[in-house]
Amino acid sequence: MNLLDLPQYGLPQAEKELLLRAELDRLTEHHRAHCPEYRRLLTIFGSARGTGIAGVPWLPVSVFKTHRLLSVPESEVFKTMTSSGTTGQRVSRIVLDRATAQRQAQALVAIMATVLGPDRLPMLIVDSPAVVGDRRQMSARGAGVLGMAALGRHHTYALDTDMRVDVTAIRRFLERFGDRPFLMFGFTYMVWRHLVTELGAQADLSRGVLVHSGGWKALQAQAVDNPTFKRVLRERFGLTRVHNFYGMVEQVGSVFLEGDDGYLHAPNFADVLVRDPVTWEPAPNGTVGVLEVVSALPTSYPGHAILTEDLGVVHDAGDPATGWGGTRLSVVGRLPRVELRGCGDTHAVNTGAAA
Amino acid sequence: MTAPAVLAEPQAGPDGTAAWMRATPTGRPFDAETVEFAGALSRRLGRAGGRVPELQALAYWTRPGEIRRLAADFAALENDGCLLVPRGTVFHVPPSNVDTIFVYSWLMSALVGNRNVVRLSDRAGGHTELIVGLLRELLDEGFDGVRDALRIVRYGHDDTWTAALSAACDLRVIWGGDSTVDTIRRSPLPPHATELTFPDRFSLAVMRAPAYLAAPDRDALVSRFRADAYMFDQRACSSPRLVVWVGSRAEAALASEDFFGRLATLVGAGGYPVDGSLAVSKLGYVYGAVLDQPVSACRWYDNALAVLTVERFGQPRREHCGGGVFHELRLDALNDLVPHIERRDQTIVHHGFTGAELTGLVRALNGRGVDRIVPLGQALTFQRVWDGHDLLQAFTRRVTVSTAEVLPG
Amino acid sequence: MAVDKLQTVFSETLGLPAEVDWSALAYRKVPEWDSVAHMQLVGEIEEAFGVMLDTADVLGMSSFAAARDILSKHGVAA
Numbered sequence A: 001m002n003l004l005d006l007p008q009y010g011l012p013q014a015e016k017e018l019l020l021r022a023e024l025d026r027l028t029e030h031h032r033a034h035c036p037e038y039r040r041l042l043t044i045f046g047s048a049r050g051t052g053i054a055g056v057p058w059l060p061v062s063v064f065k066t067h068r069l070l071s072v073p074e075s076e077v078f079k080t081m082t083s084s085g086t087t088g089q090r091v092s093r094i095v096l097d098r099a100t101a102q103r104q105a106q107a108l109v110a111i112m113a114t115v116l117g118p119d120r121l122p123m124l125i126v127d128s129p130a131v132v133g134d135r136r137q138m139s140a141r142g143a144g145v146l147g148m149a150a151l152g153r154h155h156t157y158a159l160d161t162d163m164r165v166d167v168t169a170i171r172r173f174l175e176r177f178g179d180r181p182f183l184m185f186g187f188t189y190m191v192w193r194h195l196v197t198e199l200g201a202q203a204d205l206s207r208g209v210l211v212h213s214g215g216w217k218a219l220q221a222q223a224v225d226n227p228t229f230k231r232v233l234r235e236r237f238g239l240t241r242v243h244n245f246y247g248m249v250e251q252v253g254s255v256f257l258e259g260d261d262g263y264l265h266a267p268n269f270a271d272v273l274v275r276d277p278v279t280w281e282p283a284p285n286g287t288v289g290v291l292e293v294v295s296a297l298p299t300s301y302p303g304h305a306i307l308t309e310d311l312g313v314v315h316d317a318g319d320p321a322t323g324w325g326g327t328r329l330s331v332v333g334r335l336p337r338v339e340l341r342g343c344g345d346t347h348a349v350n351t352g353a354a355a
Numbered sequence B: 001m002t003a004p005a006v007l008a009e010p011q012a013g014p015d016g017t018a019a020w021m022r023a024t025p026t027g028r029p030f031d032a033e034t035v036e037f038a039g040a041l042s043r044r045l046g047r048a049g050g051r052v053p054e055l056q057a058l059a060y061w062t063r064p065g066e067i068r069r070l071a072a073d074f075a076a077l078e079n080d081g082c083l084l085v086p087r088g089t090v091f092h093v094p095p096s097n098v099d100t101i102f103v104y105s106w107l108m109s110a111l112v113g114n115r116n117v118v119r120l121s122d123r124a125g126g127h128t129e130l131i132v133g134l135l136r137e138l139l140d141e142g143f144d145g146v147r148d149a150l151r152i153v154r155y156g157h158d159d160t161w162t163a164a165l166s167a168a169c170d171l172r173v174i175w176g177g178d179s180t181v182d183t184i185r186r187s188p189l190p191p192h193a194t195e196l197t198f199p200d201r202f203s204l205a206v207m208r209a210p211a212y213l214a215a216p217d218r219d220a221l222v223s224r225f226r227a228d229a230y231m232f233d234q235r236a237c238s239s240p241r242l243v244v245w246v247g248s249r250a251e252a253a254l255a256s257e258d259f260f261g262r263l264a265t266l267v268g269a270g271g272y273p274v275d276g277s278l279a280v281s282k283l284g285y286v287y288g289a290v291l292d293q294p295v296s297a298c299r300w301y302d303n304a305l306a307v308l309t310v311e312r313f314g315q316p317r318r319e320h321c322g323g324g325v326f327h328e329l330r331l332d333a334l335n336d337l338v339p340h341i342e343r344r345d346q347t348i349v350h351h352g353f354t355g356a357e358l359t360g361l362v363r364a365l366n367g368r369g370v371d372r373i374v375p376l377g378q379a380l381t382f383q384r385v386w387d388g389h390d391l392l393q394a395f396t397r398r399v400t401v402s403t404a405e406v407l408p409g
Numbered sequence C: 001m002a003v004d005k006l007q008t009v010f011s012e013t014l015g016l017p018a019e020v021d022w023s024a025l026a027y028r029k030v031p032e033w034d035s036v037a038h039m040q041l042v043g044e045i046e047e048a049f050g051v052m053l054d055t056a057d058v059l060g061m062s063s064f065a066a067a068r069d070i071l072s073k074h075g076v077a078a
Helices: A013-034 A036-043 A098-116 A140-149 A166-179 A187-197 A227-237 B014-023 B032-048 B051-062 B066-078 B101-111 B126-141 B144-148 B159-167 B177-183 B208-216 B218-230 B249-269 B276-292 B334-340 B353-367 C005-014 C035-049 C054-060 C066-073
Strands: A081-082 A094-097 A121-126 A152-157 A182-187 A209-211 A239-248 A255-258 A271-276 A289-295 A305-317 A326-332 B005-009 B080-084 B089-093 B115-121 B152-153 B171-175 B194-198 B200-209 B240-248 B295-302 B304-310 B327-329 B344-352 B370-375 B396-400
Touching: A013 A036, A013 A326, A036 B276, A036 B295, A081 A140, A094 A098, A094 A140, A094 B276, A098 A140, A098 A209, A098 A239, A098 A255, A098 B115, A121 A140, A121 A166, A121 A209, A140 A152, A140 A182, A140 C035, A152 A166, A152 C035, A182 A187, A182 B126, A187 A209, A187 A227, A227 A239, A271 A326, A289 A326, A305 B276, B005 B295, B014 B115, B014 B152, B014 B159, B032 B051, B032 B066, B032 B101, B032 B126, B032 B144, B051 B101, B051 B126, B066 B101, B089 B101, B089 B159, B101 B115, B101 B126, B115 B159, B115 B249, B126 B152, B144 B152, B152 B159, B152 B334, B171 B177, B200 B208, B200 B334, B208 B249, B218 B240, B218 B249, B240 B249, B240 B334, B249 B295, B249 B304, B249 B327, B276 B295, B276 B304, B276 B327, B295 B327, B327 B334, B334 B353, B353 C054, C035 C054, C035 C066, C054 C066
Parallel strands: A121 A152, A121 A182, A182 A209, A209 A239, B089 B115, B089 B171, B115 B152, B171 B194, B200 B240, B200 B344, B240 B327, B304 B327, B344 B370
Antiparallel strands: A081 A094, A239 A255, A271 A289, A289 A305, A305 A326, B005 B152, B080 B396, B295 B304
16 A cells, blocks of 8 residues: 555655545445445435545444444454453454454554664563463453564563563563664553563663553553653663554554654554544644544454544644654543433432422 | 441441331321421522522422422321321432432431431432531431431442341332342342332433424423433433424424424523533444434534434433433324333323323323323422332331221121 | 475474364464464574564465465575
8 A cells, every 4th residue: 555655754744635535535435335334324424524634434433332343244354353441341343354454564564663663673572471371362452562563573571470570581681682772562551660660770771662552541640741751761771762652453553653753643544633522623733622543544344534532632744854744643631531410320300390 | 347327326337227227116207397307408408509400409399388288198198097107117229329319218208207228329429418418417406306217328339238228128219220229139128028119211202293383482392301301411210312203294304403403502502511521422322323223314413412313213212321312203193102112111201282192192001111291391300109109108008997897798 | 205394383383283284374264373373483483494584574474375485585495
C-alpha cells in the first residue's frame, strides 16, 4: 500500500489527507459491500458527511463491544483481538483475517523504524515472561508485547515471573548488548513502577530506545506526567530516547508515536481528529474533545473510522522537513464515567407530584 | 463485626438488631405522634431540599394533607368485621441510588404501626445523607415512639446482616434491580413472613396522534412528558422509553415531528446536562439498537434527545442508556398493544384516550402486564398502590371478626 | 536419506507430531505455531543457520515454505 511504503511522517498534511481520504472511502465501500451490519448503519445514519477526514462515516467504539462485526467470511477469520477490561466490563472483539493482521504488523514496523532504524535490535521487555505465558488466553498486555517482539531479537524480560525486577537478567543483557543501540518496550506504568522505582540507578541505559504505551492514568495519582517521566529516566539511567505511543486494539498498527517535539504524530496511513462532544462536529485545533481515529489498515472489520472514548487535543500538523510530519496529538485521558441516577440495578420511582 | 449503624442502638450488631426487632412493640396505625412526625419531616425537607425535585416531591408527599388522605384511605379499608393490624417488623432494602425511596417505604410502613429496619447501601448517594441528617435532627428533638420503632443500618454486601435481619422480619421489601432481588432472596425468611419485590421494570407512553395534534396547549403536554422522562435521567422504572402513537401513518408522522421537535426545544431550553460520557454511551446505544431492533429511522436531535422509529414492537426493554433515547412505534388502535405487553411493563402514561378505552385495555390485558396508567406528567408520582401492590394493605394483615353463629348445615 | 535441518528446527521448536504436511504448515494453521512460538522459531532458525533475519522476514515467515524462501534469500540452502 502506497501510504504504508512511503516514508512515515514525510507527507505534507494536505497531500496526505487526500490520499488517506481516498483509501478510507475505498474502505467504506468495501465494508458496505461485505459487512451487513455496517451497511445497515450507513443506511440509517447516512454515509455522505462532507469533505476531509472528518467526512468519513464513523462508528462509536462501543459497537465493537456489543457486536462482532466482520467484513470477511467466517472461514477467513485468522484471530480475534480483545481489548483489556476489568471484570464485568464489556470488551471489544476485533476480527482479523491474515491480510489485515499482516498489514497491521507491517504498519507497526514502518512506524517504529522511524526511531529504531531498519534492524531488529536486542530487546529488553519491561514485563514478566508470564505476561505471554497463557497462550490460550492472551491478555491485551501480552498481545502488545508480542506485537512489538517482531521488532527485536534476543528478547529478555526485565521482570521475573513474580513481577520483581530481575537484576541478573538486566545486567546480563546490558553486558552483552548495552554498548550498542537496543530496544526497550513496556507499558508506561510498568516502566515507572518497576524500572524507575525498583531498579534504582544501577543500570546504564544510555544506548537504549524506550518505546512505551498504555496511558498515564495510573501515574497521574503520583503526579508523573510525560516530562517528569522522561526527566527521571534521563537522570537515573542516561536514557534519552523515549517515545510514548497511543493506540488501541480496535486499530492495531495505527499507533500515534511521540516525536522529538514531545507530541504524538499520526503516521501516513492513519489520522486523528477531535470532535466537539456537544455537536459532534470537528473541533478547532487546540480544543479538548473526543478523539476519532481513522486508519487505512482494517479490511476484515469495519473499523477504519472509530469514535473513541478518549479525550484529547489536536495541534497543527508537524513539518515533514523535521522528520515528524502528520497531525500532532495530545491525549488527555478517558472520558470520565458518571453514575446516573436510577440506573442499572436500582429502582427509581416517585417525585413529580409537586411539578 | 463492626456495627454499621446509622440510626440504631450503639454496637448493635446483626443479632442485636434482630433481637430488638422481635422485642419492640408495634404501634397503632396512624397514631398521632407518627402523623405529626411526617408533617415535621415535610416542613424540614421543604426548607432543606432546596430546588432538588425529588426532595421537594418527598416533602409534598409527607405533608399533613396527604397523610390525612392516606389515613382516610386506610380507615376505608377497615370495618368491624375486618381489621387491619401491623405485620410486625418490616425489613426495607431500598435501591442504592434513588435516595428518597427508603422514606416512602419506611414511612408508609411506620404509619400503619410497624417496626422498621432500613438497610442503606454503603454506596448511597448525597441526598441520602441529607435525609438521614434531617431524621436524626428530628428524632433528637422528640418523637421517641418513632425513634424506638426504627433502625437504619448501613452496610455493603454483607450476608451476615442480610441473613439476620431477614430471619427476624415479618415482611421484607426489596426495591432494586433483578440482581438485587436475587441476591437478597438467598437469605431465607421465617415461614410466616412475606415479601414485596420491586424489580426492574419498563414503562411507555401512549398517545392518540390526532388528539395530540388537536390539543390546545401542546407545549404543556410536552413539558409533562419531559418531567416523566428526564427527571431521573430516563432511568427510573416509570420513565417512559417507548412512545406509541395510535393513529394513521400520516397522523403519527405529524404528531411525532411536532412532539419531539417541541421536546428538543424544551429540554434544550431547560439546560438538561449531558456530559461527554453520557453522550458517548447514548451514541453507543443508538448504534447498537439499529443493529438489534427493527429501526427504520433515527433522529438524533442533539445529545439530549434521540428518537428511534421502530416498525415492530421489537425488544425495547433491553439495557438502556437513559438520558433521552426513545423508541417510537405506531399502532392503528390502542388494543393493538395487548400482545406486546409483558409482565415487566409497569407504567403507561397516556394522552387522548377515554377512561373506558383505558379500562378496556386493562381488561384486554387481563394481567399480562402494566400496573398503572396515568396521564402525561404523572409517571413518577409515588402512589400507595405501586407495582400492583396496595402498600397500606401489604404492610398490614387483615384480622376478621365474626359474631354470626354458624348454623349447622 | 538426509535429514532436513529446517524441518528439524520446526519440529523441535514447535513440538510438532511425527507426521507433518510440510507443504501446508503455516502460522496459526496449527495450534503449536502461535505468536509466542513464532518468536522462538525465529531465534532458533537464526541460531541454527547463522543468519540475521530482519523484521520483514519475521513478519513474512508465515509458512514453512516461506521460511525456506527467506533462508535462500539469505544465501542458505535449507
